[in-house]
Amino acid sequence: MGPAPEILGRRLLFFTGKGGVGKSTMAAATAMLAADRGRRVLLVDVDGKGDLATLFEHTPVGFRPVQVHPGVLAMSMDTEASLQEYLRLNLKVPVLGRLGPLARVLDFVATAAPGVKEILTIGKICWEVREAIAGRADFDLVVVDASASGHVVAQLGAPAAIQELVDVGPVRSQTDWLVELLSDPEITGVNVVTTPEEMPVAETIELVARLRAEVSTPLATVIVNRVLPELFTVADEETFTAMREPAVTAALTEISGPGTTAVLDGARLAVSLRRTGATHLTELREKVDLPLLYVPYLFARVQGRRVLRMVADALGEELGL
Amino acid sequence: MSPRAQAASGAPGGGPGSNGLEQLLAAKEIAVFCGSGGVGKTSVAAASALGAVSRLGGKVLVLTIDPARRLATALGLDGVGNLARRVPADLLKAAGVDDRGELYAAMLDTKQSWDELVMRHAPDEETAYRILENRLYANLTARFVQSHDYIAMERLYELHQSGEYDLIIVDTPPTRNAADFLEAPKRMADFFGGRLLRWLTLPYRVGGRRGSRVLNVASRPFYQVADRVLGSQFLEDIAEFFLNFQSMYDGFSARAKAVERLLHDRRTTFAVVTTLEAAPLHEAENFCERLDAGRFHLGALVLNRTLPDSLLSPEGDRAASRFSDDAPAVAAQLARLVGSEHASLNDEVRTARVLRTVGESFHNFSLVAKREAELRAELTRRPEVVARVPSFDDEITDLTGLMRVGRALFGDEP
Numbered sequence: 001m002g003p004a005p006e007i008l009g010r011r012l013l014f015f016t017g018k019g020g021v022g023k024s025t026m027a028a029a030t031a032m033l034a035a036d037r038g039r040r041v042l043l044v045d046v047d048g049k050g051d052l053a054t055l056f057e058h059t060p061v062g063f064r065p066v067q068v069h070p071g072v073l074a075m076s077m078d079t080e081a082s083l084q085e086y087l088r089l090n091l092k093v094p095v096l097g098r099l100g101p102l103a104r105v106l107d108f109v110a111t112a113a114p115g116v117k118e119i120l121t122i123g124k125i126c127w128e129v130r131e132a133i134a135g136r137a138d139f140d141l142v143v144v145d146a147s148a149s150g151h152v153v154a155q156l157g158a159p160a161a162i163q164e165l166v167d168v169g170p171v172r173s174q175t176d177w178l179v180e181l182l183s184d185p186e187i188t189g190v191n192v193v194t195t196p197e198e199m200p201v202a203e204t205i206e207l208v209a210r211l212r213a214e215v216s217t218p219l220a221t222v223i224v225n226r227v228l229p230e231l232f233t234v235a236d237e238e239t240f241t242a243m244r245e246p247a248v249t250a251a252l253t254e255i256s257g258p259g260t261t262a263v264l265d266g267a268r269l270a271v272s273l274r275r276t277g278a279t280h281l282t283e284l285r286e287k288v289d290l291p292l293l294y295v296p297y298l299f300a301r302v303q304g305r306r307v308l309r310m311v312a313d314a315l316g317e318e319l320g321l
Numbered sequence: 322m323s324p325r326a327q328a329a330s331g332a333p334g335g336g337p338g339s340n341g342l343e344q345l346l347a348a349k350e351i352a353v354f355c356g357s358g359g360v361g362k363t364s365v366a367a368a369s370a371l372g373a374v375s376r377l378g379g380k381v382l383v384l385t386i387d388p389a390r391r392l393a394t395a396l397g398l399d400g401v402g403n404l405a406r407r408v409p410a411d412l413l414k415a416a417g418v419d420d421r422g423e424l425y426a427a428m429l430d431t432k433q434s435w436d437e438l439v440m441r442h443a444p445d446e447e448t449a450y451r452i453l454e455n456r457l458y459a460n461l462t463a464r465f466v467q468s469h470d471y472i473a474m475e476r477l478y479e480l481h482q483s484g485e486y487d488l489i490i491v492d493t494p495p496t497r498n499a500a501d502f503l504e505a506p507k508r509m510a511d512f513f514g515g516r517l518l519r520w521l522t523l524p525y526r527v528g529g530r531r532g533s534r535v536l537n538v539a540s541r542p543f544y545q546v547a548d549r550v551l552g553s554q555f556l557e558d559i560a561e562f563f564l565n566f567q568s569m570y571d572g573f574s575a576r577a578k579a580v581e582r583l584l585h586d587r588r589t590t591f592a593v594v595t596t597l598e599a600a601p602l603h604e605a606e607n608f609c610e611r612l613d614a615g616r617f618h619l620g621a622l623v624l625n626r627t628l629p630d631s632l633l634s635p636e637g638d639r640a641a642s643r644f645s646d647d648a649p650a651v652a653a654q655l656a657r658l659v660g661s662e663h664a665s666l667n668d669e670v671r672t673a674r675v676l677r678t679v680g681e682s683f684h685n686f687s688l689v690a691k692r693e694a695e696l697r698a699e700l701t702r703r704p705e706v707v708a709r710v711p712s713f714d715d716e717i718t719d720l721t722g723l724m725r726v727g728r729a730l731f732g733d734e735p
Contacts, residue, residue, distance in 0.1 A: 018358060018359060019357060019358025019359055020357060020358045020359025020360065020600070020601060021359060148358065195359075197359075198716060198718075199359070200359065231678050231679075231682055232675065232678065235671065236671060236674060236675050236678070238665050239665050239666065239668070239671055239672055239675045240675050240679065242663045242665050242666055243666075243675070243679075245663070247659060247662065248655070248659050248663060248666065251655060251658040251659045252651075252655060254658070255643075255651050255654045255655060255658075256639075256640040256643040256644060256651060257636060257639055257640050257643065258636045258640075259634055259635075259636030259637035259638065259639055259640030259641070260640045261631075262631040262632070262634050262636065262637035262640070262683075263637050263640045263641045263644060263679060263680065263683045264679065265629070265631060266629075266631070266632055266637070266641075266679075266682060266683040266686050266687070267678075267679040267682050267683065268714070269628075269629070269686070269712070269714060270682045270685075270686060272714040272715065273712070273714070276715065276716050299685035299686070299688050299689060300688070301688050301689075301691060301692045303599055
């Protein structure tokens with residue numbers, strides 16, 4: 001194993017991956033970890049449901065950043081609000097008020113030309129990063145709970161795609177600095193979250209390849225979530241196998257009561273779930289040339305801040321902090 | 322009576338533990354499986370199709386969106402585009418499927434489906450090709466994630482119209498919001514019929530075919546801003562594209578309405594798939610609400626990959642505590658009882674270590690099982706069929722595995 005990857009020194013961290021693997025949890029835990037270490041973080045929920053804040057046991061947040069944890073501000077992306085902000089800051093159009101329902105126009109344009117919503121999302125994020133670098137913001141690190149696999153490529157590639165589509169105009173001239181910021185490994189890093197299961201691993205391998213081929217944003221790590229513990233060494237497993245022989249199980253039942261079979265079955269399920277996961281991890285290691293961080297499966301009954309703390313600690317350990 | 326008619330009439334078709342899924346599928350022509358990503362929707366849909374063929378016979382099609390490679394291979398879907406393929410009968414037989422019906426599988430190719438749609442509805446070939454070659458069109462179909470929503474439903478409509486299948490089982494695309502595709506046909510129809518579209522393309526329609534603008538229209542504030550933000554060429558491209566697209570409006574919107582009607586038809590049912598984890602379950606409940614609110618038929622709720630109830634047994638809990646707290650004593654007794662036949666159990670230190678691990682592992686998993694049970698108890702919306710599929714030791718990668726899922730899904734096993 002090489003040295004622990006350095007991600008907290010950057011300015012902009014994206015977290016993506018297949019739906020359901022826990023990328024929001026990883027983004028939130030990273031924000032918490034960074035805040036613990038003195039960084040001031042802006043946590044951005046791109047898919048805009050505002051639920052990210054609930055991981056901190058906070059009510060859902062909107063487009064305006066709200067503190068959800070000491071050192072962590074959270075906001076929820078809203079492309080219409082982002083467009084309004086952009087127009088206000090960049091165009092100074094006197095007729096802005098007469099534009100009519102922006103949402104409908106935006107829907108139309110975005111339907112016609114994918115890339116518009118994406119550029120509004122990525123543009124807003126990069127703008128905040130630039131403010132942070134210039135020391136004009138209340139935070140110095142932006143952590144993004146980004147869209148799922150397929151869509152994130154379109155988002156990260158939006159500035160370059162717009163460069164192709166739009167020949168002139170302020171949008172065109174704005175894309176240059178976006179591309180530059182997104183391509184700088186000192187500033188930006190993409191983290192792909194996965195679990196040790198077939199589809200998430202397959203999608204991670206594909207996503208890493210696509211991101212390398214289609215966008216210039218540097219990849220930082222692959223985070224494997226919900227890794228089950230290895231229960232036995234080879235020798236211990238022999239003993240466990242012996243316990244599952246009918247005569248031995250009968251003897252154990254005599255000693256420990258009628259629940260013995262249920263307990264042995266439970267351990268067998270744990271062993272086989274772990275084993276299945278291990279084959280996928282092997283494939284991931286073989287096919288993805290990036291630092292892997294492992295976050296254990298949490299046998300917890302509750303959700304919320306305490307779980308986030310456990311994940312943050314696990315991540316911190318993996319990062320050698 | 323055919324098995325299909327028999328099951329539909331409510332006569333007992335399944336085993337003693339039958340949970341009603343068989344009757345539901347017998348009575349319907351379309352079953353749409355939905356839920357958030359990562360809950361095993363594709364496997365559950367495939368297992369339902371396999372179960373339906375085995376139990377009800379007839380011609381059953383499973384339309385899947387993005388199956389795992391090995392599952393696709395198992396269904397004979399390697400490299401197949403939009404065409405439905407029959408799953409070879411000998412493969413079904415080998416997996417223990419009763420020789421009653423025929424199973425077909427098809428995958429959704431978004432780009433190809435869109436192309437076919439354009440070819441069908443364009444007024445003439447020239448317009449069709451102008452649309453197909455427009456760079457925005459390529460964007461729309463290949464990169465626009467949401468286009469999956471509509472095209473999946475459109476494809477379903479077409480397969481149903483063909484009248485070739487007794488039952489079509491649909492695995493829905495992974496959307497940001499599991500319920501988005503429900504409104505896709507309506508969105509599509511609204512979009513093409515919308516005033517906004519007419520308004521935005523106005524300068525181009527007035528000015529003639531290709532972009533020669535009428536100044537007094539183009540000088541309206543919106544066009545000024547749009548030009549400054551996006552560049553005029555870009556807006557012209559959009560307008561040209563939509564002018565061409567609008568020529569397909571009648572066919573297209575009639576079609577979108579027909580698709581919407583089909584989803585509301587009494588022959589269509591929805592099955593919501595979820596795991597017993599907080600986030601997917603929350604999404605599943607939202608989805609059930611959306612189905613109810615939109616007057617869709619919610620037929621089944623599938624709780625997938627649940628932990629076994631044995632993890633909740635108080636006896637198990639006691640035995641596990643004995644293992645972890647009293648490991649050396651238990652190890653010593655075990656060696657005395659069976660050490661002579663099982664030499665490995667004479668290493669009491671090792672046995673004690675294994676016992677502790679086994680006991681702790683039980684407690685760990687038992688905690689998760691309790692969480693699952695709590696979430697299950699909190700379920701507010703329970704459709705007629707609630708099926709529970711356990712977490713299997715091995716991954717489901719072949720037809721035999723799908724049959725196992727099917728047995729739990731249809732309630733054969735308690």
